[in-house]
Amino acid sequence: MSVIKLDKIRKSYFPGDMEFQVLKGLDIDIKEGEMVAIMGPSGSGKTTLMNILGLLDRPTDGRYYLSTREISTLDDDELASVRGRMIGFVFQSFYLLSKLNALQNVMLPLRYQSTPLNEAKERALKMLDRVGMGEHTTHKPTELSGGQQQRVAIARALVTKPSVILADEPTGALDTKTGKEIMDLFLELNRDEGKTVVIITHDPRIGAQCKRIIHIEDGEILKIEYNK
Amino acid sequence: MDIVQQLKEAFGNLTAAKLRTLLAILGILIGVASVVAMVTCGEMATQKALDQFKTLGTNLMSATFYSSSGATTDANKFTLKDAYNLKQEIPSIKLLAPYTTTFSAINYQGKKVNGSTIGATENLQKILHLHILQGRFISNLDNYEPYAVIGANVYKTIQKTGVTDAVGKQIQVGSTIFTIIGVAKPWPESQFFNQSINNSVIVPIKTSFVLSKYTSINNMVMAMEKNYDIDKATTKIKSYIQKSRKGAQAYVRSAKKLIASMESQNEIYTLLLGLIGGISLLVGGIGVMNIMLVSVSERRKEIGIRMAIGARRRDIQLLFITEAMILALFGGTMGVIIGIGTALAIAYFANWDFHIFWLPPFIGFAVSAATGIFFGFYPAYRASQLDPIQTLRSD
Ligand SMILES: Nc1ncnc2c1ncn2[C@@H]1O[C@H](COP(=O)(O)OP(=O)(O)OP(=O)(O)O)[C@@H](O)[C@H]1O
Ligand SMILES: [Mg+2]
Numbered sequence: 001m002s003v004i005k006l007d008k009i010r011k012s013y014f015p016g017d018m019e020f021q022v023l024k025g026l027d028i029d030i031k032e033g034e035m036v037a038i039m040g041p042s043g044s045g046k047t048t049l050m051n052i053l054g055l056l057d058r059p060t061d062g063r064y065y066l067s068t069r070e071i072s073t074l075d076d077d078e079l080a081s082v083r084g085r086m087i088g089f090v091f092q093s094f095y096l097l098s099k100l101n102a103l104q105n106v107m108l109p110l111r112y113q114s115t116p117l118n119e120a121k122e123r124a125l126k127m128l129d130r131v132g133m134g135e136h137t138t139h140k141p142t143e144l145s146g147g148q149q150q151r152v153a154i155a156r157a158l159v160t161k162p163s164v165i166l167a168d169e170p171t172g173a174l175d176t177k178t179g180k181e182i183m184d185l186f187l188e189l190n191r192d193e194g195k196t197v198v199i200i201t202h203d204p205r206i207g208a209q210c211k212r213i214i215h216i217e218d219g220e221i222l223k224i225e226y227n228k
Numbered sequence: 229m230d231i232v233q234q235l236k237e238a239f240g241n242l243t244a245a246k247l248r249t250l251l252a253i254l255g256i257l258i259g260v261a262s263v264v265a266m267v268t269c270g271e272m273a274t275q276k277a278l279d280q281f282k283t284l285g286t287n288l289m290s291a292t293f294y295s296s297s298g299a300t301t302d303a304n305k306f307t308l309k310d311a312y313n314l315k316q317e318i319p320s321i322k323l324l325a326p327y328t329t330t331f332s333a334i335n336y337q338g339k340k341v342n343g344s345t346i347g348a349t350e351n352l353q354k355i356l357h358l359h360i361l362q363g364r365f366i367s368n369l370d371n372y373e374p375y376a377v378i379g380a381n382v383y384k385t386i387q388k389t390g391v392t393d394a395v396g397k398q399i400q401v402g403s404t405i406f407t408i409i410g411v412a413k414p415w416p417e418s419q420f421f422n423q424s425i426n427n428s429v430i431v432p433i434k435t436s437f438v439l440s441k442y443t444s445i446n447n448m449v450m451a452m453e454k455n456y457d458i459d460k461a462t463t464k465i466k467s468y469i470q471k472s473r474k475g476a477q478a479y480v481r482s483a484k485k486l487i488a489s490m491e492s493q494n495e496i497y498t499l500l501l502g503l504i505g506g507i508s509l510l511v512g513g514i515g516v517m518n519i520m521l522v523s524v525s526e527r528r529k530e531i532g533i534r535m536a537i538g539a540r541r542r543d544i545q546l547l548f549i550t551e552a553m554i555l556a557l558f559g560g561t562m563g564v565i566i567g568i569g570t571a572l573a574i575a576y577f578a579n580w581d582f583h584i585f586w587l588p589p590f591i592g593f594a595v596s597a598a599t600g601i602f603f604g605f606y607p608a609y610r611a612s613q614l615d616p617i618q619t620l621r622s623d
Contacts, residue, residue: 056536056616077540084538095533095620099244100237109537111233156537 004030009062024219035190035197037207040216046200055083088157090167094149096141102152103137127155147178165197238550252519253559259509260563260592266505267588268571270498272580280418287452288483306445320456325351326448328436332402343427347436355451363395363410370432376406377430380414458482513599520607532619545612552604560596564589
């Protein structure tokens with residue numbers, strides 16, 4: 001079953017009077033439990049694509065079905081709540097809230113879903129434990145290393161039991177060794193728990209670990225590569 | 229999102245930017261404090277002005293006589309007989325006390341005493357609620373006796389000569405020697421009674437006529453029956469005077485009317501003070517708005533992150549409104565406390581009785597909350613309308 005299905009998705013910006021096409025009619029189909037890498041040169045539209053996949057942005061044209069639901073009909077509030085429940089974001093520079101500690105950061109998405117406090121806490125603790133951060137629940141982001149922060153961010157993305165994890169260069173800000181650990185975590189989540197993961201990356205070694213690589217250039221799909 | 233968490237988080241955000249938070253609170257605090265202090269002081273001043281009637285009661289009227297021709301002659305002179313007749317004529321007058329005033333030099337053992345002389349009947353004591361410290365007050369039986377009751381300040385002057393019991397001592401008014409028969413307790417000054425009792429020597433009214441040939445009854449005070457009609461009584465007194473004495477006029481005042489005009493005057497005064505306070509509150513509110521706007525633009529990234537993990541626009545709005553509300557309510561509470569404290573200090577130095585009036589603090593508090601919502605709303609709305617993509621891309 002498709003979790004994500006894009007039908008001729010276009011995205012244009014209009015700086016001045018000119019139309020500037022960033023995505024030029026993408027057709028992408030991602031099945032449940034898949035692990036997909038999106039690769040392409042800088043400026044090719046990868047982040048733009050991820051924002052659309054994550055419902056942070058709307059396409060200029062085309063259809064986007066998220067778990068068979070067509071999202072263009074949803075208003076901003078519905079979009080926010082679907083995003084909160086079905087999408088888990090992991091960013092290159094972690095994007096944890098600096099005033100909250102690890103536990104509070106992981107609980108935050110659940111609070112926006114009005115999950116009872118006790119349950120939210122329980123789930124967040126379990127998730128922190130799952131990503132290997134069970135010992136650091138009361139640490140503020142500034143008291144954690146980059147790799148640790150990314151683990152907390154992954155816990156935050158996972159805590160709502162989303163349908164898709166969207167990761168935009170999740171290892172981009174980490175050294176090779178830590179980056180590999182984070183990548184192993186994604187692989188594990190995909191293999192053991194059947195999570196659907198979409199990873200944007202510049203790193204061919206990371207791409208090689210995914211079953212499918214979608215190469216994008218200039219807002220178009222250049223080629224699709226299958227591993228193993 | 230539950231309220232306790234919401235508040236906790238707002239507190240966390242506010243304490244993270246301490247100086248900014250402090251400044252915002254200060255703005256509201258000063259505004260609310262000035263509203264509360266000014267309005268409370270206005271109310272206290274009113275209370276102070278009205279207090280003088282507490283001892284006298286409100287059923288009080290006074291009349292001042294004058295002749296339209298300017299000169300007081302035997303033909304238009306108001307006499308004791310007139311006073312008696314007037315009382316018979318107008319049943320709503322319960323007690324009536326005509327009095328004379330004379331400004332002759334007063335001496336005690338060759339020492340000059342500042343003051344004037346009042347010629348009075350025994351009713352004056354009852355109407356003005358005069359209390360006697362020593363001896364007794366004037367009685368109608370005193371007729372032409374050279375007896376005198378002295379006011380509190382006159383007594384003080386006499387005390388300086390080493391005398392404590394003034395009764396029986398002699399005091400000179402003009403060229404006449406009077407025997408002191410009583411000492412009055414200090415009497416609260418009142419706008420209603422023209423003469424200062426405390427600085428007076430009170431003698432029997434008939435005796436006062438003998439003091440000087442120019443002495444005449446030019447004033448009277450009246451205690452009225454309950455529920456008397458002010459306007460009716462006023463017209464009646466005026467017309468009686470005009471009818472009975474040729475060319476005589478009366479200027480009539482009533483305590484109730486005086487109170488009413490004083491109250492409305494003070495209301496305007498209080499309103500003006502409140503307005504001034506309100507302006508500073510407005511300035512404080514604008515301060516909150518400014519600081520919230522800065523906070524929103526500084527926290528764009530945070531807003532984007534919250535949106536990315538499922539915050540709806542109204543969640544973002546609530547986040548900032550809550551912070552503005554906390555600022556305003558905290559500033560408001562402190563402002564009420566400091567405002568009351570300021571009013572207390574002013575009352576102390578102005579020698580007013582201190583009262584807590586519940587309305588100004590309540591209004592101050594409510595207005596500060598409204599300020600928080602009003603001035604917090606726009607920044608919060610701005611925050612909620614931010615584009616998550618833009619905020620996430622910004623650094
Ligand atoms: N708001 C905008 N207005 C105009 N152009 C924009 C806007 N946002 C993005 N772009 C353009 O869209 C193009 C794609 O940007 P995007 O961030 O998706 O690239 P990317 O593939 O993620 O690059 P990188 O690998 O460097 O992260 C870029 O050329 C960028 O300048
Ligand atoms: Mg990018």
